[in-house]
Amino acid sequence: MLEERMNRKVLCIVSDDTQAQLLRQALIAWDVRSVSNFDDAQRELSDERYIVGLFVHDRRLGMSADIKTFLITNHTVEWVGVYAEAHLNKDGSQELISEHLYDYHTLPIDPVRLTYTLGHAYGRAQLYRALPQATAGRGMSAILGHSAAITRLRDHIGRAARVTAPVLIWGESGTGKELAAQAIHLKSSRVGQPFVPINCGAIAPSLIQSELFGYERGAFTGATRDKVGLIESANGGTLFLDEIGDLPNELQANLLRFLQEKTITRLGSTCAVPVDVRVIAASHVKLEQAVAKGMFRQDLYYRLSVLPLTVPALRERGDDLTLLAEHFFVTYASDKAFRLKGYSEAALKAIAEHDWPGNVRELINRVRRALVMAEGRLIRPEDLGFLSPAALTHEAELDETRLRAEQQALRECLERSSRNVSLAARRLGVSRTTMYRLLSKHNLHAAGRERPKLRQSAADEEANY
Numbered sequence: 001m002l003e004e005r006m007n008r009k010v011l012c013i014v015s016d017d018t019q020a021q022l023l024r025q026a027l028i029a030w031d032v033r034s035v036s037n038f039d040d041a042q043r044e045l046s047d048e049r050y051i052v053g054l055f056v057h058d059r060r061l062g063m064s065a066d067i068k069t070f071l072i073t074n075h076t077v078e079w080v081g082v083y084a085e086a087h088l089n090k091d092g093s094q095e096l097i098s099e100h101l102y103d104y105h106t107l108p109i110d111p112v113r114l115t116y117t118l119g120h121a122y123g124r125a126q127l128y129r130a131l132p133q134a135t136a137g138r139g140m141s142a143i144l145g146h147s148a149a150i151t152r153l154r155d156h157i158g159r160a161a162r163v164t165a166p167v168l169i170w171g172e173s174g175t176g177k178e179l180a181a182q183a184i185h186l187k188s189s190r191v192g193q194p195f196v197p198i199n200c201g202a203i204a205p206s207l208i209q210s211e212l213f214g215y216e217r218g219a220f221t222g223a224t225r226d227k228v229g230l231i232e233s234a235n236g237g238t239l240f241l242d243e244i245g246d247l248p249n250e251l252q253a254n255l256l257r258f259l260q261e262k263t264i265t266r267l268g269s270t271c272a273v274p275v276d277v278r279v280i281a282a283s284h285v286k287l288e289q290a291v292a293k294g295m296f297r298q299d300l301y302y303r304l305s306v307l308p309l310t311v312p313a314l315r316e317r318g319d320d321l322t323l324l325a326e327h328f329f330v331t332y333a334s335d336k337a338f339r340l341k342g343y344s345e346a347a348l349k350a351i352a353e354h355d356w357p358g359n360v361r362e363l364i365n366r367v368r369r370a371l372v373m374a375e376g377r378l379i380r381p382e383d384l385g386f387l388s389p390a391a392l393t394h395e396a397e398l399d400e401t402r403l404r405a406e407q408q409a410l411r412e413c414l415e416r417s418s419r420n421v422s423l424a425a426r427r428l429g430v431s432r433t434t435m436y437r438l439l440s441k442h443n444l445h446a447a448g449r450e451r452p453k454l455r456q457s458a459a460d461e462e463a464n465y
């Protein structure tokens, strides 16, 4: 039994040598392998298989966004985070802990508790492994719904999962494009390997090249060590290129080369490295139109769209609306909402009649809002942010007011978030992509952030969202 425990490996990411030493002493029954940063951890994970990992949070490891990317890439490992008490409320730590970690501890390390937690994490990881689809499915939700449109989508996903050809997903904002990409990955033979999502519209154009392809030490000022690019980190798995229409022109050529040759060359290197990834791209704008306008390379479009897939708008999914509304009610109902029993008839009617321009993401946001706003036992239409029919007669006035209110909310939230777009987006409960579209629509700018002007049609689509 002891021998079996001695064989349990844990990957510890800890930038401080003294803490690393303390961890080795604390985890006496474990085979502790420590590295000091996420790049080394990524290398270690591509060489060896771990099912349990631990990191001691430290600013030197990177920002929450870097940690999140790393955790998503390596979601098949059960992660335990160790935080200084003071850092628990900062920089998105809470979201990271609740969505991506098995558990967390605070400093100073308590050897007994930590050993216990890791043991549990190890046991759970083994249990998941025994269930073929479960491990890789953690953190990813199932596509719910029985409508004809969703049944058809599920069928297409199943077919796409059987082959490795590139997939191009189109769907309006918030329809579930990323969910569809995850589903293809989970059903494919690549399940258990990394699923690496990249939002081409959210990375600063000046950084995309190095983020995607990585760099060698000395490639440019500030490149003090080698960095594995996102494409390389998806080796063996699936690369999800979200909002591919936002990829700058010069990068389109590099991506095309990668798709043709299946190799990448890190910045500052002359050596091409073979990479085996399945590419799934997504866009909320019709790429054919971007091609026709000369904004997207036709050759890249043909490479990417071998298997085109459309995610239906929520308004095309019939009865699924109620099912999804109930599902999100249960998902987000917290202790505070214990008195709430569900939706009133009027609320269900309003849900059925609404056009849902922001699709499933809008539904989630409205349900979350209702859980906070509702005062009685049943959710009313106004809790969901729907206006009474009388008010709707003044539609033009309403649009104007809504636009002004939206702009004001954006301005205030940006100010409160020190003009940090990620933070502001989180506070407003929208994705960063949506946040950028809103900023562009209202001609607002976040500080220190270069951003190509987004197409007006994208903003228009979300005008009421």
Ligand SMILES: Nc1ncnc2c1ncn2[C@@H]1O[C@H](COP(=O)(O)OP(=O)(O)OP(=O)(O)O)[C@@H](O)[C@H]1O
Pocket (backbone or CB within 6 Å): 141, 142, 143, 144, 145, 171, 172, 173, 174, 175, 176, 177, 178, 179, 180, 284, 324, 360, 361, 364, 431, 433, 434
């Ligand atoms: N059929 C579904 N069942 C359950 N959840 C869903 C379904 N469709 C979408 N969702 C949820 O809706 C949210 C939005 O989905 P997702 O991020 O995949 O959409 P998207 O099309 O990529 O959106 P965006 O255009 O904003 O990037 C996610 O929380 C996702 O889990």
Ligand SMILES: [Mg+2]
Pocket (backbone or CB within 6 Å): 177, 178, 242
């Ligand atoms: Mg998306």
